[in-house]
Amino acid sequence: MTVAQYCSSTMPTTLAIASSSVPSVCHDTSTANLLAARAEFVALIGSERTTEDPEICTSHSGSKFSVAAPSHKASIVLYPETTEEVSSILKICWTRSIPVTPYSGGTGLAGSLAATRGGVCVDLSNMTKIWNLHESDMDVTVQPGVGWMDLNAKLEGKGLFFPPDPAPAARIGGMIAMGCSGTNAYRYGTMKDWVISLTVVLADGTIVKTRNRPRKSSAGYDLTHLIVGSEGTLGIVTEAVLKLTPRPQNSxxxxxxxxxxxxxxxxxxxxxxxxxxxxxxxxxxxxxxxxxxxxxxxxxxxxxxxxxxxxxxxxxxxxxxxxxxxxxxxxxxxxxxxxxxxxxxxxxxxxxxxxxxxxxLVTVMKPGDIFFGSDAAVPRSRLADIIVESQKATENVGLFCSTLGHIGDGNVHVVFFCPGEKRALGEKLIEDIQRMALRMEGTITGEHGIGLSLRDMLIEEVGHAGVDMMRKVKLALDPKCILNCDKVIRMEA
Known part of the structure; x- marks a missing residue:
């Protein structure tokens, strides 16, 4: 298959699609193409919701907890407010082969915000509507910019609550994208257990509703849970129907x-x-x-x-x-x-x-320190082992190390800070801790996702066949690879 075929709508036909056999991704981030696209964006959503401010573009690509390379930033940040606006934006980007990075609360830790190919960042923070609260059915419909704490504040007088509780600043869109967890996971499970249905905009602007509102359905493939945890690589979530449960009493x-x-x-x-x-x-x-x-x-x-x-x-x-x-x-x-x-x-x-x-923990950081974090999960019987061994590995090289986590579901966070000149040491320690989890029949990430930082190690967990299967799903839904390209899996050797 030629590069030209790949950049059109022609789909791969071979059974196995290894990264070494996938042609280079073809995007157009030329100044002329971006300027023409910007004019279309302004016509669609207005200049007040379209920005090229360098500081805003940089802040949307990472933080001190999720560092992006200086070149990994979008050229334009857009603030849609409806599903239809997101669809129109993606149709423009699809036609012009412009890469897109979705943005929700900006709390990701695995590099998912890094705009590795430049292009456009779609910030969903203006999409904060909460509607269709069905108290007897215990479900609610929300847009992706809603914070989970804001949702629970809205539900407080109803005797209901939404259990997943990650970082306080996290928003529903990012929580779905990462399949997040939190301190309530032991009793209530993770994000995937609380999503009934999604409205998703695919790479070419197609709007898909994954299912209806009942708590159970066997109608075809489980599209809802295909999207949950996909890190914005398969589509952009614009609406979610979420399960609710009675608020705990006498806590x-x-x-x-x-x-x-x-x-x-x-x-x-x-x-x-x-x-x-x-x-x-x-x-x-x-x-x-x-x-x-x-x-x-x-x-x-x-x-x-x-x-x-x-x-x-x-x-x-x-x-x-x-x-x-x-x-x-x-x-x-x-x-x-x-x-x-x-x-x-x-x-x-x-x-x-x-x-x-x-x-x-941030107060322990010294000027110039780099944040490193692991969120491996292991069987409960190996929890103490991974905690103690992780502490030894970091303390042996003189680094501060914090271990904490949701041990109710086997998820342990290892956090340490490394001087900037010792970045390579920090990266090696993280890899050692991830491989330690794999040796204990665990996973390299319990809730933070693969993103940019763990994609090469994903092969060690699910094998080449597993990664190739993910690549085929990605190519089926986004053959131009415009949505959060380079995250979760490599599309090139």
């Missing part, structure tokens, strides 16, 4: 400090294997709590030891039983400073230490 928070990581994880596994229902099971290590104490962000001083953060809720009789079980299990493993509260204000203050840990 309790428990803090269990241990002298040893293995004892903390052993207690967590006992809790998770008990058959009792808990809302969240989280782990925070001694370095993380040291950062909390040193940050000045929280009034309370914390014991700097491996600590479990638990949430549970329900009828009074059930929560009283949970309280006694927690005390029994924790004391068996040497935890005696057990704290449990049903006071909403106190419980929120304790939980904020876990939810806002990122802000505390």
């Amino acid at each position: 309790h928070v428990a803090i269990l400090p241990f002298s040893d990581t293995y004892l903390a994880i052993e207690t967590a596994i006992t809790i998770m294997s008990s058959g009792e229902v808990f809302d969240a099971v989280e782990f925070v290590d001694h370095h993380s709590l040291g950062a909390v104490n040193g940050s000045g962000l929280f009034p309370e001083k914390w014991e700097e030891v491996p600590t479990l953060f638990l949430k549970f809720s329900g009828a009074r009789q059930a929560t009283e039983a949970h309280t006694e079980l927690i005390k029994e299990w924790a004391k068996k493993n040497g935890c005696h400073n057990i704290r449990i509260t049903s006071d909403l204000k106190q419980g929120q203050a304790w939980w904020d230490v876990r939810k806002l840990m990122g802000k505390a």
Whole structure:
């Protein structure tokens, strides 16, 4: 197949499509083409929602937590407000072969924001409508620019809530794109469990509704979950029908400090294997709590030891039983400073230490430091191993390391900071930790996605055949590779 064929609508016909057999991607980001496209964008959405401001273009390509190369930025940022506007924008980009990078809350950590081919960034932050709340059906329709915290604030008086709770600034569009998780994942699952239906705009501007509103459907391929976790490479989500659930009542928070990581994880596994229902099971290590104490962000001083953060809720009789079980299990493993509260204000203050840990960790960074983070997930029986081994690997080379995570679903975040001149060391350590997870029958990413930074290691997890299958899906839906090109998989050798 020639490059010319590839750049037209001709589709590959071979069964296997390895990266080495895919011709170069053909985009047109010439000044003349972009200027002509800009005129069309302004005619469509107005000059006030079309910008070429260099600072805005740069800020839309990454952050200190997701670094992009200086050349990896869009030339134009657009702010659509409707599905039809997104469709029209993509039709223009498709016709002109201009690459497109979708943008939601900008909180991604795997390089998915980097506009590696330049072109256009489609910022969905103006798409913030919430409508069609069906209280009896417990579902709601939202646009992708809605923040999950804003959605829950809207639902507060209805006795309902939307469980996925990633970073506070995350928005629904990015949460769907990454298939995100959060502290509630142990009881409620991840983002994929809370999406009923999507409205998606494909690369050529085609608008697709993936299914209707019932909780179950066997009508054809599961298009909804094909899009969830696809990182904006297969289509841009413009509407989502989301499941809701009753808001927890009589919520309790428990803090269990241990002298040893293995004892903390052993207690967590006992809790998770008990058959009792808990809302969240989280782990925070001694370095993380040291950062909390040193940050000045929280009034309370914390014991700097491996600590479990638990949430549970329900009828009074059930929560009283949970309280006694927690005390029994924790004391068996040497935890005696057990704290449990049903006071909403106190419980929120304790939980904020876990939810806002990122802000505390940033205070440890020195000028010139580079952020490195892993979000591997492993079987529960290997949780303590990956935590301890990750700490050893970083501490052996003199680096600060924080380990924490949603251990209820086996997801561990390893965070460390590396001086700029030692970037290569940091990159090697991250690879070592990812491969450690694979040796433990785990995954290289539990919730942050593959993006730009993990695409080569994806082969080690799913094999060449798995990556080739993903490539065929990508080529079927986006043969010009204009949507978030270079993310998840390489389209070229």
